[in-house]
Amino acid sequence: MKRAPWHTKVPTKHPVYHxxxxxxxxxxxxSYNRVPGTTGRPKCPLCRSISG
Ligand SMILES: [Zn+2]
Structure with missing residues (x-):
């Protein structure tokens, strides 16, 4: 099920949003590392494979 985008505030090599x-x-x-929004990141490949 899709919901409002979120991402982690922990720096990663390949930033994505979910x-x-x-x-x-x-x-x-x-939950304490979750931030709402995409900040211009590409969509997570797994999210894309689940729901496009
Ligand atoms: Zn994802």
Missing amino acids: EETRCTLGDNIE
């Missing part, structure tokens, strides 16, 4: 609640990568982000 918008799919079934995405395990997005779901693995600890």
